[in-house]
Every structure is written in C-alpha cells, then in structure tokens.
Amino acid sequence: MSRWRGNPWAVLLTISLGFFLTLLDLTAVNVAIPSVIDDLHASLDEVLWVINIYVLVLAALLITFGRLGDVRGPRAMFIVGVALFTVASVLCALAQDPAQLIAARAGQGLGAAALVPQTMTIIIGTFPAERRGTALGVWGAVAGVATIAGPTLGGLLASAAGWRWIFLVNVPIGAIVLAMAVVLVPDIRHGVPHKLDILGVVLATATLVCLTFGLTEGQRYDWNAGIWALLGGAALLLVVFLIHQGTRQHGEPLLPFVLFRDRDYAVMSLVAATVQVGMIGLFLPVMIYLQSVLGFSALKAGLVMAPAMMVSAVLSPLAGRMADRIGGKYVLMAGLGLFAAGMAWLTWIIDVGRAWWEFQPALVVVGVGIGCVFGPMVAVAMYNVEPKMAGAASGVLNTIRQTGTVIGSAAVGAVLQNRLAASLQDEAAKQAADLPAGIRGQFTAGFDHAAESGLDIGAGQTGTAFQPPPGTPTSLVHYVQQAASSVFEHGFVHAMRPTLTLPIVVIAVGAVSCLLVRPRQDAAPRNAPDSVSAGTSA
Incomplete structure (x- = not known):
C-alpha cells in the first residue's frame, strides 16, 4: 500500500x-x-x-x-x-x-x-x-x-x-x-x-434526453412540431419524475428535495446554469468571429483566448483559498461582475479588421472573472451538503451546469442566427447601391438564406449564394466578391453585439442572485471531516 x-x-x-x-x-x-x-x-x-x-x-x-x-x-x-x-x-x-x-x-x-x-x-x-x-x-x-x-x-x-x-x-x-x-x-x-431508484433513473434519463435533444437540434430543424413535441414530452416526464420523487422522499430518492432546502445550494444551482450560458455565449460567437470574420486559423483563434484562460487557471485556486477565509459569496459576486464587465467591453470593441492584441485587455478581465467563479461557486453549493448526499448533490449540480450549456447554446445560436439574417439583409442593401442595376436584385437575393450557413466555422466565408452571370467582367466579379465579403463581415459584427448582450444579462442575474447566499459565519458545515470514513481497499 x-x-x-x-x-x-x-x-x-x-x-x-x-x-x-x-x-x-x-x-x-x-x-x-x-x-x-x-x-x-x-x-x-x-x-x-x-x-x-x-x-x-x-x-x-x-x-x-x-x-x-x-x-x-x-x-x-x-x-x-x-x-x-x-x-x-x-x-x-x-x-x-x-x-x-x-x-x-x-x-x-x-x-x-x-x-x-x-x-x-x-x-x-x-x-x-x-x-x-x-x-x-x-x-x-x-x-x-x-x-x-x-x-x-x-x-x-x-x-x-x-x-x-x-x-x-x-x-x-x-x-x-x-x-x-x-x-x-x-x-x-x-x-x-x-x-x-431504478424508475427514477429511467424517468430522469428520458426527461434529459428529450430536453437536450430538443434544445440541441431545435435550430437545425427550424423548431418544427417534432422538436416541440420532444420538449413537451420532456416537461411531462419531468412532472412525472418529480411526483415519483416526492413519494420517495422518506426513502432513497434519486433527486433528494432536501438539497434545495439549503438556500445556498439552490442559489448556486441557478448560478451554475447562468455561468454555463455565459461561457457558451462567450466562446460560440467569439470563436466564429475570429475565424469567419477576421480570418484566423483555428489554432490562432484558440491562442487568442489562451491568455485569458491562463489568468483564470492561475486565479482559480487563489479565489478558492479566499473563499475559505471570507466565504465565497463576495468572491463569487465580484467574479461574475468582472465576467459580465469583460464581455461588455468585448462587445464594445469588436469590429471588422481588428488585430488579435486589441481583444486582450477585455479578455483578461473576463479571465479574472471566470477565475473567481468556479471554485467559490462549488464550495458554497457543497458547504452544507452531508457526505452521504455528496454524490447526488454533485450529480444534480453538474446536470444543471450541462443543461445550462445546452440551453445557452440553443438560445445564443437562435439569437445569433436571427440577428444575422436581418443584418445581412441590411448590409446587402447598402452594398448593392454601388453595384450595376442589373445585378443588384440578384446580389441581395443571394443573402436571403445566408444565415443558415452563417454559423459554420471557417475562414473567408461570405455567406452568399450569389454567382455573377456568365460574361461579367473580371474586375466586376472581383468587386462583387469583395462586396459580398464586406456584407458578411459587417453583418456578423452587427449581429454579434445583441447576441453577446444575452449572456451578459444572464451573468448579471447570477451575480445579483448571490445576494441571497448566507454569510459564511451563519452556516455551520454539516460535512465536517470527522463525519467521513475513508477506507483503503484497492
């Protein structure tokens, strides 16, 4: 041994x-x-x-x-x-x-x-x-x-x-x-x-499969009747699951309601979901922007985000230590506030033709915020959880986090696609004013369905289906191609700003909800170290 x-x-x-x-x-x-x-x-x-x-x-x-x-x-x-x-x-x-x-x-x-x-x-x-x-x-x-x-x-x-x-x-x-x-x-x-609880396992799994599938695939299937049937089925299964769990609260439920009687755990469950919406709201549009609008390679786009995440990784243990000393409430609120502020700064500076270094101050603020979130969030959530309930509490908290990821991806993707469709039409109309009258209508019509491909990640994307008619002079073809690229680049930037507003608001809601967390001195931990026996069997 x-x-x-x-x-x-x-x-x-x-x-x-x-x-x-x-x-x-x-x-x-x-x-x-x-x-x-x-x-x-x-x-x-x-x-x-x-x-x-x-x-x-x-x-x-x-x-x-x-x-x-x-x-x-x-x-x-x-x-x-x-x-x-x-x-x-x-x-x-x-x-x-x-x-x-x-x-x-x-x-x-x-x-x-x-x-x-x-x-x-x-x-x-x-x-x-x-x-x-x-x-x-x-x-x-x-x-x-x-x-x-x-x-x-x-x-x-x-x-x-x-x-x-x-x-x-x-x-x-x-x-x-x-x-x-x-x-x-x-x-x-x-x-x-x-x-x-075998029946609880079946009901919970079926509920989450219907919910995650519906939210993940909804945008692709244009939120048709089948998707809404899945989401309705998830809601129905959730009700059945909760009723079943209510009848087992004196036994061994899969989802112990007693977890949510702890106000801190309940609040942190909400915060966990808001943080994941914020994370997907940051990475999904920004990574597409770096590659599709600025033309960065996948590797370069990842490296642009690296300094912020390094700051986050370095600060996270320090934030956890501070949470041990003064409680996680105010560390967490500060982190969420900085996360939202950094994203707001990023929203303000994004534009066509930016250099990679111009994003670093805002991204570092984001990194500082994220670094002050995860450790304190989990510490506050689990502080009063009894050791015998730790597995259930961890599973529920992580499920809520992943559900937040799926909901955030669906919501952010829907807003981005909706705003992109409108902004591309506006930009196409502006650019078409400088084109010959004979191809203006065809040029603007080429962007009618451009938003459907606007979420593809790739460099040099224009988003248009427009093809100049045969015999068009080479100089005009080149000019039209430049105009199409300009439409997509400016259209994506205009769509990105309201898209980033959604996660910023959600993160702010998470920060405000932390006011409900009890001060550390008012909470006596039930999971004291002597309550756990650790064996050493192999």
Whole structure:
C-alpha cells in the first residue's frame, strides 16, 4: 500500500486529470470538423452529431451516475468512468465512418458521466471543510486549462497529425489516471447502505434526453412540431419524475428535495446554469468571429483566448483559498461582475479588421472573472451538503451546469442566427447601391438564406449564394466578391453585439442572485471531516 494513498493533494491531482480529460474533448473536437468531414465523407448533420451526442449522453446520465457513486462508492465509479472514456477514445480514433465515430463519442459521454460527479464527492470526502475551497479552486482551474488546451491542442493536432490524434492523446493520459486512481484514491464510504431508484433513473434519463435533444437540434430543424413535441414530452416526464420523487422522499430518492432546502445550494444551482450560458455565449460567437470574420486559423483563434484562460487557471485556486477565509459569496459576486464587465467591453470593441492584441485587455478581465467563479461557486453549493448526499448533490449540480450549456447554446445560436439574417439583409442593401442595376436584385437575393450557413466555422466565408452571370467582367466579379465579403463581415459584427448582450444579462442575474447566499459565519458545515470514513481497499 502506497504511503501516498489518501493524500489529499495526490487525490486532487488524480481526479483533476480525469476531469481534464472530459473537458478537453468537449472543445477540442470542434476545430476538427472540416477534417472529419473530408476524411470520413461525413455530412454536416453527421459531424454535428459527433459533437452533440457527447453532451447529450453526459447531461442525461449525470444524476444517475452521481447516485451510483453513493451506492457503489465514488472511487469505483471514477475508475469505471476513466476506463470507459479511455476505451471509447481508442474507438473514436479507429472509426471508419460517421456512424462508428458517433457511437464511440456516445461511449465517451458515458464514461464522462460516470467520472464527473465523483470528482466533487471525492474532494468533499478527502479535504476538511476549511481547505475545501482551495481544492475546489484547483478543480475549477482545470476547466480553464482545458478551455485553453481544447481549441489550441485540437487545432495543432488536426493540422499536424490528423484529427484522430485528438482522441489518441487521451489514451496515455487515461492510462496514467487509471493507475493513479487505483493506487492513490481511497474508497470513501459513509457507512450507510444505499439503494438505486431504478424508475427514477429511467424517468430522469428520458426527461434529459428529450430536453437536450430538443434544445440541441431545435435550430437545425427550424423548431418544427417534432422538436416541440420532444420538449413537451420532456416537461411531462419531468412532472412525472418529480411526483415519483416526492413519494420517495422518506426513502432513497434519486433527486433528494432536501438539497434545495439549503438556500445556498439552490442559489448556486441557478448560478451554475447562468455561468454555463455565459461561457457558451462567450466562446460560440467569439470563436466564429475570429475565424469567419477576421480570418484566423483555428489554432490562432484558440491562442487568442489562451491568455485569458491562463489568468483564470492561475486565479482559480487563489479565489478558492479566499473563499475559505471570507466565504465565497463576495468572491463569487465580484467574479461574475468582472465576467459580465469583460464581455461588455468585448462587445464594445469588436469590429471588422481588428488585430488579435486589441481583444486582450477585455479578455483578461473576463479571465479574472471566470477565475473567481468556479471554485467559490462549488464550495458554497457543497458547504452544507452531508457526505452521504455528496454524490447526488454533485450529480444534480453538474446536470444543471450541462443543461445550462445546452440551453445557452440553443438560445445564443437562435439569437445569433436571427440577428444575422436581418443584418445581412441590411448590409446587402447598402452594398448593392454601388453595384450595376442589373445585378443588384440578384446580389441581395443571394443573402436571403445566408444565415443558415452563417454559423459554420471557417475562414473567408461570405455567406452568399450569389454567382455573377456568365460574361461579367473580371474586375466586376472581383468587386462583387469583395462586396459580398464586406456584407458578411459587417453583418456578423452587427449581429454579434445583441447576441453577446444575452449572456451578459444572464451573468448579471447570477451575480445579483448571490445576494441571497448566507454569510459564511451563519452556516455551520454539516460535512465536517470527522463525519467521513475513508477506507483503503484497492
């Protein structure tokens, strides 16, 4: 038995590496879309499923695996999750057609769902209350590092070695984490046997599948009757699930309502969703803007965001330590305020023809804000959670975060597409005024459906279907092409500003809601360190 077994910082390193794996693939695959389409002859619909299936499976099963961690032990479920994720990564790299890649990505989502809820549970069971904020700050810093490494590493690997290496790089890391988990992580048990609510699992999974599928695919299917039927089914299943859970509150419910009797946990659940809406609201339009409007490569676009995320990663443990000393309420409010302020600054300066360095001051403010959010947010949420409920609490909180990601992606995408359609029409009308009368109508008509392709990520995009008639002079063709590019660039910038306003408002709501958090001295933690017994079985 290793003398390092159960060492809090060794345990934290192990679970943080596992958490890093799941977040890395959440973002790295996005920049490899063109390569996957070319290599596997995939349609855009198929390659979008490569991205979405991972989030769908992850969001749908987090509550279930959080509770399974309570039943089987968080260490065991963490090991299972890492093993599943690593094997699925190999299958992703070996995929020979889109269907195989989608199935393997679903396996990655399954492994991530098993792994992620256990990370917070193990931190609670390993660290005493007075050091938990610092540990959760490190855990939060992992999100910042993964955010940097995802687009940057994905772009580098896709360019230099091929998209399959985005998945193969997970294999040695997964093997190392698996070995470390077996040797270092203790078997944390609370001495209370648990039972799994099977019907609750089925209802919760069905609810989240319908919700995440509907929200993820709604924009693509133009919010047709089938999508609204799915969302209505999710609402109905949610009601049935809540009624079922209400009848089991004196037994072993999958979703213990007692969690939400703690005001701090309830408020942090809302904040977790708002933070994810803010994150997707930042990265989705900004990454498209950097590549489609400014013409940056995927790698360069990732590097533009890197300094802000480095600042976030460095500050996150410090913010967690400060939350240990003075409570997370005011650290969290300051972080959310800076996050919103940085995004507002970014909204003000975006324009056509900007250089990469012009964004750095605003992005650094964003990075400082994000660095002050994740550790304190989780620390405040879990401060009063009993150890025996840690798995359920972690699963619910992470499910709400991922649901926030899906809702944010759908809402931000819908606003961007709606505003882009209008702004392209306006810009096309302005540019057409300088074109010969014979092609003005055809030029403006070419942008009628441009917003449908406006969310594609790629450099040099114009968004127009206009083709000059045969015999058009070369000089005029060149002029029309420049006009089309100008329409898209200025149209996207005009659409981006109201789009960024949505996440800014949502983050501000999260900041204000933190006023409801109780001051630290008024809350006596129920998860004191002596309430947890950590075994050392292998």
